[in-house]
Amino acid sequence: MRVVVTRPESSARRTAERLRNLGHQPVLLPLTRAIHHPDAAAAALAGPHAALAVTSAETLRVLSLLGERLTPFLGQTLYAVGETTAKAAEEAGFRNIRSGAGTGAELAELIAGYASTFDAPLLYLAGKPRSPKFEDGLRTNDVRFVTAEVYEMTPIAYDEVYIRSVLLEPPVDAVFLYSRENARLFCDFAAPHLRELASVQFVCLSDNVAEIVPREFHRNIKIAGHPDEDGIFALL
Known part of the structure; x- marks a missing residue:
């Protein structure tokens, strides 16, 4: 699976290594610094x-x-x-x-x-x-x-061409969302491409985070049974 990791870079590297060890392809997209x-x-x-x-x-x-x-x-x-x-x-x-x-x-x-x-x-x-x-x-x-x-x-600015290349070339399979602000920023960036991401899984740390995901994607939401990264990884 191609999995978007939206954590800040300092934390994302550890998550990326864990994904690779499980045979997945991490796609780093830190949304804040x-x-x-x-x-x-x-x-x-x-x-x-x-x-x-x-x-x-x-x-x-x-x-x-x-x-x-x-x-x-x-x-x-x-x-x-x-x-x-x-x-x-x-x-x-x-x-x-x-x-x-x-x-x-x-x-x-x-x-x-x-x-x-x-x-x-x-x-x-x-x-x-x-x-x-x-x-x-x-x-x-x-x-x-x-x-x-x-x-x-603070949010990191990306242009739409870069976001498209990250999310659609080739299409990602899942995105890890860790907070409401994290989810809001991702959904704002992804908004122009959501129709092309119809099957993407929104893997959320909690119900509170999942509330931010657009209604049309609620069937794609997965919520961690425990609000930590182990809970998120258990959903892959």
Whole structure:
């Protein structure tokens, strides 16, 4: 299968290697690039907080840029949205990691079980744009928190000729979609060619992502049973 990988390049290379090992042909089409704000992360860490929360491995890439400035915080409790983010936190040097089941809402529920022990707000180190579900879940559970935006994902511009060559020469069989913004950008780029992509499979990380896929392609949607890349690969 020819599979479009829409992750940022830093993550897409690992996904591409995994696809090749399974006999598929990866087609890299990163839709966004990360702009890191390590000074914003350092300033946020310097403020009062009881624990850290992270919903993307990209945040750990930002924190790793702090070098020795991160060392005093590596023993703090860090709540990670899922296994991939937890692994990135471990690789960054964090020693007290609690991992959620893979979604922001589930992570909020996990943290709520510990919030009564907090003597300061939870510090959520976030990206932009992001799903509101984690922060909404914290509010619903009356968890005090502050959010610091430490990176932003900016769209990459492609011309239509390039998009056509990627998607149709020859036609792709599937596309991996990881977030609502990711899905929106892909569908915008692919819009002029959707009639020629009638059989493409939209492999989505979650129901939330699948909602963005145009209605006429809903029969082509596959949704991961677990919101991580293992769940996506299980659908191939």
